[in-house]
Amino acid sequence: MNQEQFVNDILTRHGINVEKKLTSYQFIGKDSGDNVSVFYYRVKDIVINKISEYNPNFNIDDATTYQLGKIHDATVEQGAYMLATGVDISMITGLDFTGNTAMDHKAIKQRAFNDNAYRILLNSGLLYRGLHPRSGYQDVI
Numbered sequence: 001m002n003q004e005q006f007v008n009d010i011l012t013r014h015g016i017n018v019e020k021k022l023t024s025y026q027f028i029g030k031d032s033g034d035n036v037s038v039f040y041y042r043v044k045d046i047v048i049n050k051i052s053e054y055n056p057n058f059n060i061d062d063a064t065t066y067q068l069g070k071i072h073d074a075t076v077e078q079g080a081y082m083l084a085t086g087v088d089i090s091m092i093t094g095l096d097f098t099g100n101t102a103m104d105h106k107a108i109k110q111r112a113f114n115d116n117a118y119r120i121l122l123n124s125g126l127l128y129r130g131l132h133p134r135s136g137y138q139d140v141i
Contacts, residue, residue, distance in 0.1 A: 001072035003040045006079065009072075014080040021083045043079040047071060047121070050113055054127040070124035074117040081114035 007018045022035040048071070051058050063071065121127050 001044075001068055001075065003037060005072070006040050006043075006076060007036060009076045010080050010083070013076060014084075016080055016083050018079070018083065024086070039079070039082075043082060044071075044075050046113070047075045047078055047117065050074075050118070051121060051126050058126065067124065067126060070120055070126060074120040077117040077120060078114050081117065 010016050010018050018039065019036055022039055048060060051071070060071075118127075
């Protein structure tokens with residue numbers, strides 16, 4: 001999985017030119033000069049963090065070729081989702097100072113991650129937590 005493949009797959013699968021789309025996209029790091037690279041690593045971090053949320057024992061260095069492929073697929077889906085919505089929803093606090101209201105944190109979290117990317121990770125077993133001795137579950141004999 002690399003940046004060039006990420007950009008090509010978003011164009012092929014979703015018809016979105018990443019470099020062109022990023023000129024009007026709002027996200028942290030936009031002014032770094034290398035928007036595509038910053039965006040790619042931001043999306044990849046979001047996907048890896050989602051895996052770690054469900055599977056805290058996951059280590060990317062131990063991932064199989066199949067798992068790396070599925071992480072790439074989920075990253076492409078998440079990147080296309082973020083470009084289509086036009087904002088990195090994971091950075092939104094949910095506070096509306098004008099109307100003095102707040103969006104539910106759970107609703108923000110659900111909107112921040114693409115359903116297709118979630119299903120790719122879930123169906124590939126990357127979100128499986130399993131039982132681990134540190135999880136508090138012990139075999140009782």
